[in-house]
Structure formats: C-alpha cells, structure tokens
Amino acid sequence: MRSDRVAAALVRLKYIRNASDLVSEVRKKSFRVLSTSAPQTLTEAVRSKIEPMKAQVHVVREQFGEEVLGTCTVNQAYGGMRSVKSMVYETSLLDPEEGIRFRGYSIPECQKLLPKAKPAGEQPLPEGLLWLLLTGDIPTESQVQSVCMDLKQRATVPEDVLHFLDRLPHKRLHPMTQFTIAVNLLQRDSRMTEAYAHGAAKSAYWEHCLEDALTLIARLPVIAARIYRNTFHGAKHIPLETTANADDMGKRLARSLGFESTEFDELMRLYLVLHADHEGGNVSAHAVRLVGSALSDPYLAFAAGLNGLAGPLHGLANQEVLRWLLQMKEKLGGRPMTTENLTELCWQTLREGHVIPGFGHAVLRRTDPRYTAQREFALKYLPHDEMFQLVSKLYEVVPQVLEEQGKVKNPWPNVDQHSGVLLRYYGLVESNFYTVLFGVSRAIGTLSSLVWDRALGLPIERPKSVTTQWIRDHFEKRSVSA
Numbered sequence: 001m002r003s004d005r006v007a008a009a010l011v012r013l014k015y016i017r018n019a020s021d022l023v024s025e026v027r028k029k030s031f032r033v034l035s036t037s038a039p040q041t042l043t044e045a046v047r048s049k050i051e052p053m054k055a056q057v058h059v060v061r062e063q064f065g066e067e068v069l070g071t072c073t074v075n076q077a078y079g080g081m082r083s084v085k086s087m088v089y090e091t092s093l094l095d096p097e098e099g100i101r102f103r104g105y106s107i108p109e110c111q112k113l114l115p116k117a118k119p120a121g122e123q124p125l126p127e128g129l130l131w132l133l134l135t136g137d138i139p140t141e142s143q144v145q146s147v148c149m150d151l152k153q154r155a156t157v158p159e160d161v162l163h164f165l166d167r168l169p170h171k172r173l174h175p176m177t178q179f180t181i182a183v184n185l186l187q188r189d190s191r192m193t194e195a196y197a198h199g200a201a202k203s204a205y206w207e208h209c210l211e212d213a214l215t216l217i218a219r220l221p222v223i224a225a226r227i228y229r230n231t232f233h234g235a236k237h238i239p240l241e242t243t244a245n246a247d248d249m250g251k252r253l254a255r256s257l258g259f260e261s262t263e264f265d266e267l268m269r270l271y272l273v274l275h276a277d278h279e280g281g282n283v284s285a286h287a288v289r290l291v292g293s294a295l296s297d298p299y300l301a302f303a304a305g306l307n308g309l310a311g312p313l314h315g316l317a318n319q320e321v322l323r324w325l326l327q328m329k330e331k332l333g334g335r336p337m338t339t340e341n342l343t344e345l346c347w348q349t350l351r352e353g354h355v356i357p358g359f360g361h362a363v364l365r366r367t368d369p370r371y372t373a374q375r376e377f378a379l380k381y382l383p384h385d386e387m388f389q390l391v392s393k394l395y396e397v398v399p400q401v402l403e404e405q406g407k408v409k410n411p412w413p414n415v416d417q418h419s420g421v422l423l424r425y426y427g428l429v430e431s432n433f434y435t436v437l438f439g440v441s442r443a444i445g446t447l448s449s450l451v452w453d454r455a456l457g458l459p460i461e462r463p464k465s466v467t468t469q470w471i472r473d474h475f476e477k478r479s480v481s482a
C-alpha cells in the first residue's frame with residue numbers, strides 16, 4: 001500500500017511513467033528525471049538531481065527500510081569494522097576484485113568518456129570527474145568548460161593566509177600539517193557557517209556546502225603550491241602570470257608547483273582523478289562524513305579528512321613507498337635487481353617488523369586499478385626509468401613474499417605503490433610533499449559526497465559503542481538463558 005502511494009506521487013512528479021516502473025527505477029543506479037534540458041552550471045545540475053534522489057531514497061527506505069544490510073560480529077567490532085555495511089555513500093563504490101567505480105564508471109571508462117584538455121590531452125580532466133561525482137552524469141564538453149572557468153575564477157587565496165603560511169617553520173612542520181593549518185585558516189570564509197548563523201533553512205544547506213566545496217577545491221592547488229615552494233624552494237614562488245593560461249586544475253597545479261612540461265600536466269590530471277574518491281569507509285572519506293555530520297562546515301570537515309590521510313597506513317603510504325624504494329636501491333648497492341636480491345630485502349623489511357608500503361588493502365583483493373592506470377602511464381612515458389623498473393620488478397616479487405608470510409589478506413599493490421616514481425621522474429622528488437597532492441585530489445570526492453550528505457539531510461553520525469565488559473555480560477547472559 002505504502003509503495004502504491006509512493007508510486008502515485010512519483011508519477012505525479014514525472015520521475016516515473018507508471019507504478020510498474022517503480023521497481024525497475026529503484027534498481028537503476030541513478031534516478032533520472034524523464035525530461036530534462038541539460039543544465040549548464042554545476043549548481044543547476046545538482047539541484048535538478050536532488051528531488052529525484054530524495055524520492056529514490058524515500059522509496060528504498062519504504063521498501064527495504066527494515067531489511068538487514070549487514071551484521072557486525074564481535075571480531076568486526078574489535079577489527080576496525082572491516083566489511084560491516086553500515087554507511088550509504090553515493091559518489092563511488094569499491095568492489096574488492098574490480099576496484100573503484102565513480103558513479104558506476106570504472107577508471108578505464110572514465111579515462112575514455114570524460115572530456116580531455118584541448119588540443120591534445122589524453123587524460124580526463126578532474127573538472128569532468130567533479131561533475132560526474134556531483135551529478136552522476138558524464139558531462140558534455142561545455143559543461144566541463146563551465147566548471148573549469150568557475151574553478152579558475154575561484155582559485156585565489158587571501159594574501160594574509162598566504163603570508164601566514166610563509167611564516168610557518170617549514171623545516172619543522174610536515175607539509176600535511178601546514179596543509180591542514182591552511183584549510184582551517186580558510187574556514188573563516190565558509191558560506192555554510194555564515195548561512196547557518198543567519199538561520200538558513202536545512203533544505204538550503206547543500207547549496208552553501210557546494211559553494212564552499214567549489215571554492216575550497218579551487219583554492220587547494222594554490223595552497224599546495226605555496227607549501228611546496230616555501231618548504232623546498234626557498235619561498236621562491238611562481239609568478240601568477242605563469243599560471244594565467246592554465247585553464248584546468250591539473251595544469252594549474254603543475255605550473256604553480258613550478259613544472260613546465262605538458263606530460264607533467266597530464267600526470268597531474270590523471271593523479272587528481274585517480275585519488276579523488278574510494279567509497280565512504282576509508283579513513284579520510286569517513287572522517288569528512290563524520291565531522292560534516294555535526295554540521296561542521298566543509299573546511300572543518302575536510303581538514304579532519306586530511307588529518308586522517310596523513311597517516312602512514314593511509315595516504316602517507318605514498319611517501320613511505322618512495323623512501324622504501326630508495327632505501328632498497330641503496331641496500332642493493334651495485335647488485336642487480338634480481339628476484340633473489342629483492343626477495344631478501346623484502347624479508348628484511350618484514351623481519352624488522354615493518355609493513356611493505358604500497359601493498360595490501362583493507363577492501364581490495366586484487367591489484368588496485370589505480371596502480372594499473374599509473375603503470376600504463378609509466379609504460380608510455382618512462383619505460384626505461386630505473387625506479388619504474390624497480391617498481392615493476394617488485395610487482396613480481398612482493399606478492400609472493402607476502403603470500404609466504406601468510407597473514408596478509410591482499411598481497412597486491414595499491415595506488416600508493418606507484419605514484420612516487422612518476423612524480424620523481426618529472427623532478428618532484430620531495431616525498432614528504434606527496435600526501436599533499438593526494439589531499440588536493442581527495443577533496444574532489446569527499447566534498448562532492450558531503451554536498452549530497454547535506455542535500456539528503458543525513459543526520460548526525462552516532463553509532464553505538466559497547467565495552468568489553470558489556471560484550472561479556474551480554475553473551476554470557478544469552479548462553480545461560482539458552
């Protein structure tokens with residue numbers, strides 16, 4: 001009965017043609033309005049999706065609201081809640097075997113379908129991914145151009161914030177610490193916080209959140225470049241004129257860091273796309289969701305995500321990988337990169353009680369497709385690079401070592417195993433900085449998702465915790481009464 005009423009309402013709203021369409025529409029990955037004219041701005045496009053999506057959520061909750069989505073065993077509660085299905089996150093979904101899909105599209109599909117830089121770009125523009133994540137649609141060329149222009153206009157950071165960053169003790173503060181300081185400083189510009197203070201309606205939060213998200217995403221390359229040049233290049237900043245004709249985020253990032261090659265522009269585009277989103281449960285995405293659920297604005301929420309990304313088991317692993325690879329080369333001395341020599345050095349790492357960085361994953365059970373995409377880039381542009389050859393050889397060696405060790409659930413490489421050698425090849429050798437680049441990209445996914453959290457009016461997150469004593473009492477009582 002309830003679903004009949006829902007169907008009738010949806011027919012009235014033109015989301016479906018008749019009640020029998022309801023079930024098939026619910027099964028589709030996105031709920032599209034039947035007749036639309038293509039919106040030109042991102043805000044209009046998101047707006048056009050909100051009511052249909054709310055209707056879809058409504059239908060799903062009506063139909064399946066009391067079904068069990070996942071269970072949580074005592075071991076899972078102690079074990080980082082691994083594979084407990086207890087969140088809904090719309091922008092991407094991770095399959096353990098296949099890897100990430102952004103709004104249903106795999107990485108190779110995104111590389112094929114998303115618009116490229118004119119005239120000869122081959123990698124997808126991050127602005128296109130942003131449109132896809134926010135709306136669920138592959139954008140047209142002109143839609144992507146509108147996002148490029150919008151972000152370019154927003155890509156300025158107040159002088160006093162830059163000067164504050166200039167005065168930080170760069171040699172003593174990790175670039176990720178400088179990065180979170182910067183994002184917190186920018187928080188004073190939050191439109192969402194301002195709107196909340198002026199009594200904005202809950203139904204309008206998403207739009208303020210989107211405003212903040214776009215401004216923050218646009219500003220992050222400027223901040224990243226400032227930190228990079230302050231920390232590693234004696235505060236010699238790249239003049240603004242140099243980036244004036246950089247019309248997309250990838251190129252702007254490359255140029256403001258101080259790199260001039262079009263190949264590096266392409267690498268930055270690819271990098272920003274690959275690292276953007278990895279469903280909702282990873283540390284950075286979950287931190288953004290959690291903090292945002294208290295209605296902390298996107299700046300505060302994203303700063304929390306960055307702090308999570310800065311951990312060595314998560315985003316910082318890319319820094320650790322490059323260090324480990326360089327140590328490995330040093331330990332090899334002049335010896336060749338044979339299977340035997342590399343196997344021995346991997347065992348040495350394990351015997352010292354360390355993880356092998358860039359291998360393993362909490363969810364993936366095969367080679368990360370983000371690794372594969374970077375490997376393809378390397379095969380095209382730097383096949384003879386010695387460090388790439390080391391990474392290639394480790395692809396053969398490490399999984400065997402980890403299998404033999406016997407405790408790792410996934411012996412295959414993840415995204416972080418590959419990024420450093422690409423950056424290093426083009427001269428970005430300062431591995432301490434790598435996670436900042438990861439953070440610039442992660443904003444695209446986590447903030448898109450945050451906009452949807454507000455659009456759907458998700459409540460404050462508050463799972464129930466229990467104590468070890470509670471678990472004992474609960475299950476002991478149960479076995480007595482059985």
Ligand SMILES: CC(=O)SCCNC(=O)CCNC(=O)[C@H](O)C(C)(C)COP(=O)(O)OP(=O)(O)OC[C@H]1O[C@@H](n2cnc3c(N)ncnc32)[C@H](O)[C@@H]1OP(=O)(O)O
Pocket residue numbers: 312313314315317354355356357358359360361362363407408409410414415416
């Ligand atoms: C962008 C990203 O965040 S991708 C991940 C980046 N992180 C890394 O590359 C760091 C190296 N990898 C790891 O530490 C892990 O594989 C993680 C953190 C990614 C996943 O952790 P988990 O889900 O707990 O992995 P898993 O269930 O396979 O762990 C089982 C055991 O194998 C160990 N293990 C997992 N990966 C590795 C590895 N690469 N090298 C050595 N041991 C490992 C774990 O430490 C754990 O040991 P313990 O039982 O003594 O505590």
Ligand SMILES: O=C([O-])CC(=O)C(=O)O
Pocket residue numbers: 277278281282283284362363414415
């Ligand atoms: O999914 C995870 O847990 C970690 C990861 O690869 C990411 O966040 O990119």
